[in-house]
Amino acid sequence: MRPFGAASYFTILKQIEVGQTPSIGFNAEAGKPGTMTGLTIDNISMRFDLPDGGHVQALKNVSLDLKAGELLSVLGPSGCGKTTLLNIVAGFLAPTDGKMILNGHEITGPDAERGMVFQQGALFEWMSVRENVGFGPSMKGMPKADKAKTVNHLLDVVGLQDFKEKAVYELSGGMQQRVALARCLANDPDVILMDEPLGALDALTREKMQSLVLKLWKETGKTIILITHSVEEALLLGERLIVMAPRPGRIHKEYRLPFAELGVNADLREVKKHPEFGPRREEILNMIWDMEEEIMGTKEDAA
Ligand SMILES: Nc1ncnc2c1ncn2[C@@H]1O[C@H](COP(=O)(O)OP(=O)(O)OP(=O)(O)O)[C@@H](O)[C@H]1O
Numbered sequence: 200m201r202p203f204g205a206a207s208y209f210t211i212l213k214q215i216e217v218g219q220t221p222s223i224g225f226n227a228e229a230g231k232p233g234t235m236t237g238l239t240i241d242n243i244s245m246r247f248d249l250p251d252g253g254h255v256q257a258l259k260n261v262s263l264d265l266k267a268g269e270l271l272s273v274l275g276p277s278g279c280g281k282t283t284l285l286n287i288v289a290g291f292l293a294p295t296d297g298k299m300i301l302n303g304h305e306i307t308g309p310d311a312e313r314g315m316v317f318q319q320g321a322l323f324e325w326m327s328v329r330e331n332v333g334f335g336p337s338m339k340g341m342p343k344a345d346k347a348k349t350v351n352h353l354l355d356v357v358g359l360q361d362f363k364e365k366a367v368y369e370l371s372g373g374m375q376q377r378v379a380l381a382r383c384l385a386n387d388p389d390v391i392l393m394d395e396p397l398g399a400l401d402a403l404t405r406e407k408m409q410s411l412v413l414k415l416w417k418e419t420g421k422t423i424i425l426i427t428h429s430v431e432e433a434l435l436l437g438e439r440l441i442v443m444a445p446r447p448g449r450i451h452k453e454y455r456l457p458f459a460e461l462g463v464n465a466d467l468r469e470v471k472k473h474p475e476f477g478p479r480r481e482e483i484l485n486m487i488w489d490m491e492e493e494i495m496g497t498k499e500d501a502a
């Protein structure tokens with residue numbers, strides 16, 4: 200693992216949480232064409248050298264252009280490099296080859312312009328909901344009144360106004376992930392990176408959160424990269440979807456999909472009835488199934 204520089208965990212945390220420009224509510228301009236240039240992932244490779252002298256080629260020649268405001272979902276079998284790719288875009292890892300350009304400048308480490316939402320457990324347990332969401336604005340010295348406005352607005356958006364003073368451990372898993380989303384948005388990042396953000400939730404809560412993610416995407420105009428193991432979720436939440444393949448980790452197939460746009464104003468169960476949804480799901484499930492079988496060494500040689 201080759202982290203950028205010698206930043207400690209807390210330095211990184213601070214860099215992630217501290218935003219550059221105070222914002223109250225959403226930066227609705229962020230996703231509009233012309234105000235940002237988007238994210239370019241240019242020929243990224245990542246090789247992990249192992250203590251036994253071996254190595255893992257986690258990513259090889261991954262290239263991707265994301266327009267500002269695009270919502271990309273990423274699928275692929277376990278170990279195909281999804282988290283590695285996200286960590287590189289977040290700036291937690293330096294790639295062994297390639298570069299990334301965000302809004303015209305090269306990514307060289309963590310920065311508040313890129314916010315991360317993890318699967319679970321990334322909240323400050325000892326702080327209230329309000330303090331968690333207000334942490335980034337506090338760190339960048341936002342005036343108290345502005346911070347309160349920002350926090351209140353975000354708590355309204357994620358539906359947690361009544362839980363403002365609760366401790367994080369008093370909340371359900373779904374509520375905690377809503378806090379995590381609000382905390383990320385409080386920094387007003389240009390890009391939101393999500394690694395299995397809904398993976399630990401029960402089916403019903405997950406469905407509600409999927410709708411919330413679509414609503415936040417539309418309202419904020421943020422660029423979002425969302426990793427998931429669920430084919431249905433990737434189809435519902437990705438206006439663009441990439442399927443990655445392992446050994447070495449690479450982009451295998453890309454889709455442009457209508458479902459995220461449809462899901463902004465519709466019940467997601469209705470969206471799943473779209474005539475294209477089922478066939479796409481089957482196609483991608485089979486694709487990933489085949490890859491998993493290959494990894495497990497159970498695929499019969501057709502030759
Ligand atoms: N720090 C590391 N040192 C060595 N190998 C690593 C390291 N991090 C990841 N790898 C290897 O790189 C490959 C890609 O890992 P990664 O975590 O990105 O996969 P993933 O697609 O996110 O998998 P999952 O779906 O299980 O989360 C794997 O083979 C993994 O073992």
Ligand SMILES: [Mg+2]
Pocket residue numbers: 281282283
């Ligand atoms: Mg992963």
